[in-house]
Amino acid sequence: MKLYHFSDKSDIRIFNPRVKHNRQNMPPVVWAIDQQHEFTFYFPRDCPRIVYTRTEGISDEDDHKFFGLTDSNIVITVEVGWYKRINKTTIFRYELPVESFKLFDEFAGYYISEESINPIGIKPLDNLIERLTELNIEIRFTPNLNPLRETLLKSSIKDFGIHRFENARKL
Template identity: 65%
Template sequence: MYLYHFSEEPNIEVFVPRVKANRQNMPPVVWAIDREHEFTFYFPRNCPRIVYTRSEGLSERDEALFFGSSRSDKIVTVETGWYKAISETTMYRYMFPAESFKLFDETAGYYISEQTIKPLQVDAISNLIEKLTAMNIELRFTPNLNPLREAILQSVTLTDFGIHRFEFART
């Protein structure tokens, strides 16, 4: 198995463990994500986004509210103002050997390692919107993420979700 790290920087030669700004209580680590969840990083780094997945136990009300008539099991919603940046950004996917990593969050597909990691390879990924839609992921745009965030946080049955970089969302 391989794990991945995404960046807008094309030439990182080594990943040194560091303390993440929003996880000051953790030791320095290198973060990675599994193949199944890598699509959540097909966005510019600071792009606020909400990702959610249809899963077992979803109430009829939440099914209608969050998925409507969509046939996709995965939906990503971003603010409209990010459309151009998403369209024009190239992301770089760094491939890591999985040996030194341990699972941190199964739902999100996050792994961590306390070791310095040298990537095995780096791939440029452009046409991000096209890549997402080719994966049958529904990409939605909205002027403001706050109403969706509040609805998700109030839901009891929508449990497979991620709210990314919300500090950059419109208020």
């Protein structure tokens, strides 16, 4: 298993535990994501996006509604205002040693550690949209994520992530 942390900074020497902006009720931790789910971070740091996956248990109606015209099992939707920023962004994937991490969220592939972590490698990633399409992930662009979010939360889809939604356009 490989674990990663993504950043727009290229010079991080140590990851110290901190309280995450949207998880104020948790103790300080270092966050990592597994290799299987790393694609969910192929975006600029503050980019709002919704990621959902076709899995067993989705109703026929929701399968048609969310996946009807695609053979991809993963769809990522982003607001149109982020298209140029995604194309111009280089992010940095830090590989982290796995020993002190424990699983936090299996669906999302999140792991946490309460220890300070020294990365064991760093790799710049650009051409982010191309990287996603090479994984057979469908990328959709919409003027506003709010309607999709509301519909998704009422659906039978359980494997989804809503990232940086505080940066999405308001209704």
